[in-house]
Amino acid sequence: MTNADGPEFTEPLHVGRPNLGDRDRFRQRIEGALDRQWLTDGPLVAEFEAALAEVTGTGYCVAMCNATAGIQVAARASGLVAGDEVLVPGFTWVATAHALDWIGIVPVFCDVDEVSGTIDPDHAERLIGPRTRGILGVHVFGHPCEIDRLAELAWRHDLVVLYDAAHGIGCTYRGSPIGGFGTAEVFSFHANKYVNSFEGGAIVTNDAVVAGRARAMRNFGITPDRKVAFAGTNAKLTEGAAAMGLTSLESMPDFAAANRANHRRYRAGLAGVPGISVREQADGEVANHQYLVIEVDAALAGIHRDRLHELLTRNNVLSRPYFHPACHQLLPYADRPDRHAPLPLPRAEALADRVLALPTGTAVTATDIDRISDLIRRLVPNGC
Numbered sequence: 614m615t616n617a618d619g620p621e622f623t624e625p626l627h628v629g630r631p632n633l634g635d636r637d638r639f640r641q642r643i644e645g646a647l648d649r650q651w652l653t654d655g656p657l658v659a660e661f662e663a664a665l666a667e668v669t670g671t672g673y674c675v676a677m678c679n680a681t682a683g684i685q686v687a688a689r690a691s692g693l694v695a696g697d698e699v700l701v702p703g704f705t706w707v708a709t710a711h712a713l714d715w716i717g718i719v720p721v722f723c724d725v726d727e728v729s730g731t732i733d734p735d736h737a738e739r740l741i742g743p744r745t746r747g748i749l750g751v752h753v754f755g756h757p758c759e760i761d762r763l764a765e766l767a768w769r770h771d772l773v774v775l776y777d778a779a780h781g782i783g784c785t786y787r788g789s790p791i792g793g794f795g796t797a798e799v800f801s802f803h804a805n806k807y808v809n810s811f812e813g814g815a816i817v818t819n820d821a822v823v824a825g826r827a828r829a830m831r832n833f834g835i836t837p838d839r840k841v842a843f844a845g846t847n848a849k850l851t852e853g854a855a856a857m858g859l860t861s862l863e864s865m866p867d868f869a870a871a872n873r874a875n876h877r878r879y880r881a882g883l884a885g886v887p888g889i890s891v892r893e894q895a896d897g898e899v900a901n902h903q904y905l906v907i908e909v910d911a912a913l914a915g916i917h918r919d920r921l922h923e924l925l926t927r928n929n930v931l932s933r934p935y936f937h938p939a940c941h942q943l944l945p946y947a948d949r950p951d952r953h954a955p956l957p958l959p960r961a962e963a964l965a966d967r968v969l970a971l972p973t974g975t976a977v978t979a980t981d982i983d984r985i986s987d988l989i990r991r992l993v994p995n996g997c
């Protein structure tokens with residue numbers, strides 16, 4: 614089943630190879646920062662925040678050193694405190710739960726909708742208990758959560774709603790940009806994300822009070838009048854990171870076009886391969902296609918996701934089983950049944966067992982995609 618003449622690709626193809634914007638623009642911005650001798654939390658950060666608020670149609674943006682710290686500051690700025698329970702989906706990157714757990718907020722894992730992969734509002738409602746104070750939804754792979762239903766649930770039970778929008782920039786929910794929903798949303802600009810600032814993140818919100826608190830809390834709790842008004846952390850963004858973030862944001866339309874074309878090409882290339890389906894973005898919404906995720910139905914394909922992953926890796930296609938194991942199955946959480954809802958979470962676990970992210974983004978060519986698709990076709994036994 615493997616290529617007798619060696620791997621299909623001589624150079625490894627990665628999931629999440631960075632999308633780079635215009636290098637000259639980046640260099641100019643860095644020169645500007647050096648000329649000003651202002652290296653962190655300065656004019657480039659302010660410009661990045663303004664651009665993000667504009668792109669997402671939100672009132673306020675507070676740039677952060679990463680999304681993990683962003684979730685923590687957003688939680689604190691929204692009034693959540695240690696000991697509170699917050700509902701999170703089982704199917705997500707571990708940072709979603711870690712961000713809360715690390716500040717003493719208890720992540721309570723919920724099952725997800727099978728198709729969208731996002732938190733199931735019905736299951737979430739059943740898990741609401743006396744200590745539940747919030748919901749942290751994840752727009753996983755850029756697919757928006759069931760935002761209206763979560764808002765309604767939160768209203769009835771007096772909960773804070775936050776969104777981990779690490780995959781969400783450039784996506785919409787009912788035609789409006791991700792970013793403006795819930796009390797606040799948090800983006801990630803990690804190197805592997807769609808828009809990147811080396812490392813970075815941002816909190817966006819329409820709530821002036823939450824924005825003001827977040828801005829202070831990211832900088833040791835210092836308010837604009839130079840008083841320490843809150844307990845805070847240091848989660849500021851550097852000017853260098855903001856230079857990269859601005860440059861990356863300017864190229865977002867190019868990244869989107871490349872990802873959309875890649876998605877179409879994979880869909881065509883993998884059409885008719887038994888047991889292999891390309892995950893689709895939400896119907897009728899704008900999507901960033903940051904991730905190209907296939908699902909492997911082992912019974913239909915005659916091969917399990919893990920084996921396909923292994924064979925692709927041997928051929929230098931470095932696919933990734935995002936997100937497996939499911940978050941609640943990881944050691945720090947699986948070990949602590951007191952800290953989450955009754956398990957298992959069958960739909961989150963089934964999804965985690967099937968998904969495989971394939972290389973996409975601006976670094977992958979149409980020819981690469983055709984070859985990857987053909988390789989998968991050859992590796993799927995029931996496809997021959």
Ligand SMILES: *Cc1c(COP(=O)(O)O)cnc(C)c1O
Nearest residue numbers: 679680681706708709779801803
């Ligand atoms: C990447 C990611 C994060 C963490 O973002 P950082 O900026 O690396 O801290 C959080 N949640 C999800 C779903 C992610 O994919």
